Amino acid sequence: MDPERFFTASRVVIVAGKGGVGKTTVTAALARAASRSGLTPLIVELEGKSGMASMFGREPLDYTEVELAGAGGGHGAIRARTLTPDDALLEYLQDTGLKRLSKRLVSSGVIDMVATAIPGIRDIIVLGKVKQIERAMAAGADGSPDLVLIDAPAAGHAITFLRSARGLLDAVRVGPIRSQATDVQEMLTEPASAQVVLVTLPEETPVNELVETAFSLEDEVGVSLGPVVVNGLYPDVAGLDADPEEAAGAAGASLRGGEAGELEAAAAFRRHRIALQEEQVERLAESLPLPQLRLPFLFTSELDPTGLERLADAVLAGVGATPDLDEAEAAP
Amino acid sequence: MTGTEGNEETGKTEGPEAARAVPGSVAELVRDAEIVICCGSGGVGKTTTAAVLALQAARDGRRAVVVTIDPARRLADALGLEGIGNTPTPIDGPWPGQLSAVMLDTKSTFDSVVQRYAADDEQAERILANRFYRNISGALSGTQEYMAMEKLYELQADDAFDLVVVDTPPTRHALDFLDAPANLTRFLDHRLYRVLTAPTRGVMKAVNAAAVTFVRSVSKVVGAEVFDDAIAFFQAFEGMEAGFRERAAAVLQLLDDPRTAFVLVASPRRDAVAEARFFADRLEEGAIPVAALVVNRVHPTFGDGDPDTLRARAETFAGTDLGGLYANLADFAAVGRREAGHLAGLAEQVAPAPVARVPFLRSDVHDLDGLTEIAGHLFAPA
Numbered sequence: 057m058d059p060e061r062f063f064t065a066s067r068v069v070i071v072a073g074k075g076g077v078g079k080t081t082v083t084a085a086l087a088r089a090a091s092r093s094g095l096t097p098l099i100v101e102l103e104g105k106s107g108m109a110s111m112f113g114r115e116p117l118d119y120t121e122v123e124l125a126g127a128g129g130g131h132g133a134i135r136a137r138t139l140t141p142d143d144a145l146l147e148y149l150q151d152t153g154l155k156r157l158s159k160r161l162v163s164s165g166v167i168d169m170v171a172t173a174i175p176g177i178r179d180i181i182v183l184g185k186v187k188q189i190e191r192a193m194a195a196g197a198d199g200s201p202d203l204v205l206i207d208a209p210a211a212g213h214a215i216t217f218l219r220s221a222r223g224l225l226d227a228v229r230v231g232p233i234r235s236q237a238t239d240v241q242e243m244l245t246e247p248a249s250a251q252v253v254l255v256t257l258p259e260e261t262p263v264n265e266l267v268e269t270a271f272s273l274e275d276e277v278g279v280s281l282g283p284v285v286v287n288g289l290y291p292d293v294a295g296l297d298a299d300p301e302e303a304a305g306a307a308g309a310s311l312r313g314g315e316a317g318e319l320e321a322a323a324a325f326r327r328h329r330i331a332l333q334e335e336q337v338e339r340l341a342e343s344l345p346l347p348q349l350r351l352p353f354l355f356t357s358e359l360d361p362t363g364l365e366r367l368a369d370a371v372l373a374g375v376g377a378t379p380d381l382d383e384a385e386a387a388p
Numbered sequence: 389m390t391g392t393e394g395n396e397e398t399g400k401t402e403g404p405e406a407a408r409a410v411p412g413s414v415a416e417l418v419r420d421a422e423i424v425i426c427c428g429s430g431g432v433g434k435t436t437t438a439a440v441l442a443l444q445a446a447r448d449g450r451r452a453v454v455v456t457i458d459p460a461r462r463l464a465d466a467l468g469l470e471g472i473g474n475t476p477t478p479i480d481g482p483w484p485g486q487l488s489a490v491m492l493d494t495k496s497t498f499d500s501v502v503q504r505y506a507a508d509d510e511q512a513e514r515i516l517a518n519r520f521y522r523n524i525s526g527a528l529s530g531t532q533e534y535m536a537m538e539k540l541y542e543l544q545a546d547d548a549f550d551l552v553v554v555d556t557p558p559t560r561h562a563l564d565f566l567d568a569p570a571n572l573t574r575f576l577d578h579r580l581y582r583v584l585t586a587p588t589r590g591v592m593k594a595v596n597a598a599a600v601t602f603v604r605s606v607s608k609v610v611g612a613e614v615f616d617d618a619i620a621f622f623q624a625f626e627g628m629e630a631g632f633r634e635r636a637a638a639v640l641q642l643l644d645d646p647r648t649a650f651v652l653v654a655s656p657r658r659d660a661v662a663e664a665r666f667f668a669d670r671l672e673e674g675a676i677p678v679a680a681l682v683v684n685r686v687h688p689t690f691g692d693g694d695p696d697t698l699r700a701r702a703e704t705f706a707g708t709d710l711g712g713l714y715a716n717l718a719d720f721a722a723v724g725r726r727e728a729g730h731l732a733g734l735a736e737q738v739a740p741a742p743v744a745r746v747p748f749l750r751s752d753v754h755d756l757d758g759l760t761e762i763a764g765h766l767f768a769p770a
Contacts (some may be wrong), residue, residue: 075430076655107659154608227519229613260754262431293719295712303709318691319713322720325688355719358658358726 057378059093063203066251067193068186068243069282070206072214072273073255074265078287078351081359082255083207084111085351085367089375090203091125091132092368098189098201099124099136102182102209108136111359119143135201141178144185152232179220180233183240190249208252215269218244218252218277247280255285256340258333267343283347283378286337290330291352296323349374409646413742414680415767418444421649421679423544423642424553428653429663433684433746436753437653438555439467439489440762446487450550453543455490457536457557464491467756476543481756488549490539497535505631514624520617521624532557533567537639544642570640649679652738656686656727661734668737678738682766683731684746689724690717744768 063086071083083099090097101108101117109116112124117138127133149158186206193200208214221241228234243249252273256266266284273279295303300319304311311319341348351370357363411417417424418441426438435456442454453476464472467479467489474496476488499516506512515521536557543552642648650671654664668678698718705711735743746765753759 076432076657076660080659107662152608227617231608231612293712293716295709296716298709298713300710300713303713307705307708307710309705309710314691315693318693319717322690322717323713325690325720326716356722 057375057380059089059372059375060095061380062375062378063090063093063095063097066203066247066249066280066282067190068204068206068250070208070214070218070250070252070279071255071285072208072218072252072269073285074262074269077255077257077262079255080108080207081111081364081367082253082285082287082351083205084108084364085371086253087134087136087205088125088364088368089371090205091134092130092372094130094132095202096127096132097134098204099134100186100189100204100206101136101138102140102207107359108207111361111364113361132202139182139185141182144181145178148181148184148236176216176220176223176227177233179217180224180237180240183217183221183243184236187236187239187243190243194249215272215276218273218279222277241278245278251280251282253282253285255287257288258286258336258340260336263336263340263343266340270344270346281346283349283374284340284344285349285351286340287351288353289333289337289350290326292330293326296327296330298323347374347378349378410677410679410740411649411742413767414441414651414682414744415444417441417649417651417680417742418551418767419448419450422551422647423540423645424551424649424651424679425540425556425643426554426651426653426682427556427667429660432653432655432660433682434653435555436759436762437651437682437684437766438553440759440766441651442487442489442551442553443481443483443756443759444763444767445551445553446481446483446485449484451486451488451548452551452553453488453490453549454553454555455492455536455539455543456555457492457532464489467759474539476548490543492532492536492539494532494535497539501535501538501632501635502628505628507627511624511628515621518617518621518624520621537643538635541635541639541642570636644674644676650676651680651682652678652741653682653684654734655684656730658730661730664734665737668734678741680741681735681738681743682746683743685748686745687720687723687727687748690720693717693721695721695725 069086071079071086073079073082080101087097087099098121099108109124112134114122114124117136119138119140121135121137123133124136125131125134146158149155186204189200189204193202193204209217221237221244224233224237225241228237254266254270254273256262270281270284274281300311300316300323304316337348337350349371351367354363354366357366409420411420424438424441426434426441428434438454438456442452445452472489472491474490474493476490479487479489481487502515502521503512506515536554540552540554543549652664652667654660664681671678695718698714698721702711702714702718705714731743744766746762749758749761753762
């Protein structure tokens with residue numbers, strides 16, 4: 057599939073998955089891959105404390121949009137910002153005509169209390185802000201990114217988070233929060249506006265949870281699912297099945313004492329894990345008929361620019377191998 | 389509340405942290421602690437670690453209960469159970485002690501708290517039927533942390549158990565649950581809340597004109613109906629806040645009690661270590677030492693070869709089987725060095741807490757045999 061078409065299938069891509077599966081890494085890799093396809097992605101960080109910026113060798117992000125990587129050589133710029141509930145709420149209050157009061161509302165703790173009492177409010181305010189960005193994109197506003205990538209909260213919370221609109225629609229009958237929830241729900245259920253990319257590791261529990269989450273998101277939120285990303289696959293290495301002594305003989309080399317044992321133990325471990333991983337990837341494919349993007353485990357680097365390029369390579373290779381979806385298949 | 393811990397006799401603690409004993413090993417922790425709270429970021433193996441600690445206590449002859457807040461039923465998976473509920477379910481096995489497991493059901497825990505503090509059934513019913521209450525007690529974020537602490541309190545007060553092991557909620561931040569009791573108290577203490585729960589609306593006007601402005605503004609944002617529901621909820625709640633406040637204070641005190649041990653769970657990845665260090669800092673602010681550090685998913689190393697040397701060998705023999713074998717060994721040497729680097733600072737920060745390393749296991753843990761394998765690493769003599 058053509059990468060540009062792939063990356064612009066939905067204006068907003070929500071990257072979700074269980075804790076520890078590498079959502080932040082995958083979000084960054086998708087952004088890098090999109091930028092290499094000439095697009096300008098905007099990364100939105102919701103938790104405000106991740107290694108996103110450091111992957112690009114930059115200072116931690118805040119509510120103001122910054123450029124993580126510049127444009128050039130056919131690459132689009134990568135922009136990023138955080139979207140914290142408190143900042144978004146303040147902005148929302150100002151937009152709702154409560155500018156004069158907003159500071160007092162916050163400093164007096166009233167906002168805090170209301171948000172504690174109705175926790176979905178923070179979520180809906182954040183999603184409302186996403187919707188605002190998405191609307192501007194749809195309208196072709198100046199300075200709009202080509203796609204927004206959201207580094208979502210961990211799985212259990214992601215469902216709650218994305219369900220907040222529906223929950224509030226049940227609870228709130230009138231007022232600005234209700235219209236906000238209506239708009240957010242509309243965005244989440246419109247495939248051209250938003251889709252969710254679920255991330256997993258090639259292991260039993262995360263795969264089970266991804267499948268559960270996928271069905272919950274479709275049933276309870278009605279959001280479209282993009283490809284699933286399998287992160288952390290051990291790349292294959294030639295010679296893993298070879299006997300070290302024989303391999304050394306064939307290469308005309310001699311081994312130190314004990315070295316054959318080390319080579320063999322390491323090879324056996326990798327063989328075993330590769331086999332387990334393949335099993336899980338196949339199981340995932342059987343349980344969930346979605347295209348898969350497979351990202352390698354980075355033995356030699358972690359969250360740095362070099363590693364990121366390797367992951368972006370894998371994303372682009374995966375996208376290239378993904379068949380084109382026609383209109384009928386694009387709908388869930 | 390200090391000076392009663394057996395560990396102090398071993399002389400392992402000293403200095404400002406002497407109030408709370410740090411065990412010499414994870415095995416000692418499981419033998420002596422009364423409450424163990426496993427904390428750390430998502431995906432590092434908190435649930436499994438909690439299960440293994442409780443299992444080991446049962447093997448030591450203690451009556452242990454492990455409580456998980458995990459919505460994905462991973463604890464049940466790890467224990468090989470079809471499903472466990474909100475009340476302790478005994479797990480039979482070949483151990484002299486007892487092992488029970490609880491899976492926190494936020495809503496029913498909240499319901500029972502309401503029933504406990506309500507003056508009568510009628511008040512409880514009014515609250516349970518309130519739409520605002522149903523919203524906050526359900527799946528919406530925030531209440532899970534409150535209820536985890538509530539369940540912890542309930543179980544530690546139960547004479548049926550010697551040890552309660554808690555797997556903390558998968559919150560946005562690993563620390564949110566620590567703030568849960570304080571958040572609840574702050575919520576109840578808020579002057580707006582007090583105004584809202586004043587006997588009549590008339591009082592509201594007379595008492596605090598500024599509050600009325602706030603109420604109107606908030607009402608404008610969230611919708612009058614939500615606000616009416618909220619007022620009805622607070623009014624129905626009248627008289628119960630004292631019970632809640634007392635309980636929140638008791639829970640806070642429990643977290644601060646020397647009998648409570650915090651076990652930090654991490655994986656040797658940069659982000660998980662950063663989160664663990666952040667957590668350790670927070671505990672340090674409260675003069676609470678980390679009782680033990682458990683590092684899961686540590687990659688195995690094979691020999692002590694230098695990664696760069698091995699990589700050079702791989703390149704020398706590139707294209708041959710030997711080249712591939714060296715490349716693989718170099719991969720593991722590189723990962724091992726990186727992980728050791730991440731962990732060194734963390735172990736130093738939480739010293740003198742014992743550190744247990746659990747290797748990246750060959751397959752997923754979903755039965756007692758798997759837990760036993762992990763136990764072998766957790767309780768191995770350092």
